[in-house]
Amino acid sequence: MKSFKPLVPFLKRHLGSYVLGVLFLMLVDAIQLIPPHLLGKATDDLKNGLMTPKLLGLYAAAIIGLALAVACGRFLWRMNLIGASRKLEMDLRNHLFNKLLELSPGYYDTHKTGDLMAHATNDVNAVRMFFGPGIVRLVDSVFMTLTTILAMIFTIDFRLTLITIIPLAVMSFIINRFGKLVHDLFKKVQEAFSSLTDRVQESFSGIRVIKAFVQEEEELKNFEKENTKNFNANMRMVKIWGLFDPMVQLMASLSFTAVLIYGGIMTIKGNISLGDFVAFTSYLGMLIWPMMAMGWVINMMQRAAASMERLENIFKEIPEIQDEDPIKINSLEGHITIKNLTFRYKKELKPVLSDINIDLKPGQTLGVTGRTGSGKTTLTRLLLRQYPVPTNSIFFDGIDINDIPLKTLRENIGFVPQDSFLFSDTLSGNIGFAGNFPDEEIIKAAKLSAIDKEIRDFPKGYSTIVGERGVTLSGGQKQRISIARALIKNPRILILDDCLSAVDASTEEKILMNLKSYLSGRTSIIISHRISAIKDCDEIIVLEQGKIFERGNHEQLLEKGGIYAQMYRHQLLEENLLKEA
Structure with a gap:
């Protein structure tokens, strides 16, 4: 039960719903104890010749009235108990989603999307099932068992009751052992489902790559492997659960046999009436269901406990990046200073950046280039504080980046990542993602990024829905929409991370011309x-193996004849060859 401790605040808030639901459920259970007693009385009246049409009508009316009361009671306990469990499900999902948004990007480097999706679906549902149907069955089984046994003792015979419940006591012991097995097995089931979900998610995301490389059969084999693991994990659960039902049926049969033999003898001897015997067998039938329900309760509880442990592992995660006593500041001027910055993703790995020093004054533009893997993107991640930044290494307006509120830092930076991610929304929705912007501002930003004309060529214009991750658009179109999304924020600082790689030379030139006036007075x-x-940047740095290998403006770097000059000559040659072609 320790697994459910985090849910105590929720249960306190919805205590009224649970109390009302339990009361209505107990009332329904109590009412259900009356019909067997009426049936016994009616049997005795028939046997003794006391039954009349009027009395038969009263018995029928009473049973119908009790059935209506049970129906109303069931509606009321369902609305309260099942309703509360649905609220719990909603709260858990909201809490989980909020927590996942809080966690730093580094967390997603080590946790798969499919596994997180399994937490949000299967695990949350398992917890809901216990705190809804599970609570119903728990109350049902405990209350019905106690009241039925008491009714059997006080209205019929203590000795017969005692003989009958001995097999059921053995069943309680079996249920307890059964629950411990379920807990361990269900954890493995959830892990197998997480792995399967991740495989499916990854395959669907990379479906175009799979088809391009004709790897459908290989992917199917990989899926079948994960699916078999999931099947085997579930089958182990099925085997344990499959043993339970026959065991319950066996114990029920033993109880009925005891009633038939011992109760029959008592009826023949006149110790109990025929009506009492009929009522007793009805009570025993009512007792079997609660005992079976207890098995379901144990099953649900162990599943919920295993799932709650998995969810709690996420809830306990502390974001790697968070505000720790930040200063009160709402805006930035754009003066960026980097002093002796050395960064590695993990302590045991070699530095990705080493001894980086930059002083970028407000309104200046810094160009960064270098070979693939030289640390360019890592630098942008640190400027956005997506990873832990060493103290006294990056400053904005003379303030250590670690002392600036994350909200303030990121609101003042317009960022266009290397991988242009678009949401499955309208084009205007993607451009205006950062807030509620009027159509005029959205169109203005689209014009600056040279995408307005192409958007208007779509049948629905700015209302066109793009596919998941923008799959219906070309790489260049996605990049330009991403640029528009950053520009519309009107930020003091703009960071463009290789976001023109998919556009042609003429479009790139047009965008850069548009940006010249936009960047005036902004740090970029x-x-x-x-x-x-x-x-045309005020200063250009060339990164090589995480270090600044060259720096200066365009003319100075060409004069040095180093990596920058070599890259420039190669690109110039490529352009000339393309023109000739």
């Missing part, structure tokens, strides 16, 4: 492999 960092995108 442009990362690109193309020299044409950064040649």
Whole structure:
């Protein structure tokens, strides 16, 4: 039960619903004890010749009235208990989603999407099932068992009751052992489902790559492997659960046999009446269901406990990046200073960036280039504080980045990532993602990123829905929409991380011309492999193996004749060859 401790605040808030639901459920159970007694009385009246049409009508009316009362009671306990469990499900999912949004990007480097999806679906549902149908069955089984046994003792015979419940006591012991097995097995089931979900999610996301490389059969084999693991984990659960039902039926049969033999003898001897015997067998039938329900309760509880443990592992995660006593600041001027920055993703790994020093004044533009894997994107991640930044290494307006509220830092930076991610929304919705912007602002941003004309060519214009991750658009179109999304924020600082790689040279030139006036007075960092995108920057740095290998403006770097000059000559040659072609 320790697994459910985090749910105590929720249970306190909805205590009224649970109390009302339990009361209505107990009332229904109590009413259900009356019909067997009426049936016994009616049997005795028939046997003794006391039954009359009027009395038969009264018995029938009473049973119908009790059935209506049970129906109303069932509706009321369902609305309260099942309703409360649905609220719990909603709260858990909201809490989980909120927690996942809080966690730093580094968390997603080590946790798969499919596994997280399994937490949000299967695990949350398992907890709901216990705190809804599970509570119903728990109350049902405990209350019905106690009241039925008491009714059997006080209205019929103590000795007969005692003989009858001995097999049921053995069944309680079996149920207890059964629950411990279920807990361990269900954890493995959930892990297998998580692995399967992750495989499916990854395959669907990369379906175009799979088809391009004709790997459908290989992917099917991989899926079948994970699916078999999931099947085997579930079958182990089925085997244990499959043993339970026959065991319950066996114990029920033993109890009925005891009633038939011992109760029959007592009826023949006149110790109990025929009506009492009929009522007793009805009570025994009512007792079997609660005992079976207890098995379901144990099953649900162990499943919920296993799932809650998995969810709690996420809830206990502490975000790697969070505000710790930040200063009160709402805006940034854009003065970026980097002093002796050395960064590694893990302690045991070699540095990705080493001894980086940059002083970028407000309104200046910094160009960053270098070979693949030189640390360019890592630099942008640190400027956005997506990973832990060493103290006294990055400053904005003279303030250590770790002392600036994350909200303030990221609101003042317009960022266009290397991987242009678009949501399955309208084009205007993607451009205006950062807030509620009027159509005029959205169109203005689209014009700056040279995508307005192409958007208007779509049948529904800015209302066109793009597919998941923007699959219906070309790479260049996605990049330009991402640029528009950053520009519309009107940020003090703009970071473009190689976001023009998929556009042609003429479109790139048009975008850069549009950005010249936009960037006036703003601090900007442009990362690109193309020299044409950064040649007009106030300062350019060339990264090589995480270090600043060269720095200066375009003319100075060409004069040095180093990596930058070599890249420039190669790109110039490529352009000339393309023109000739």
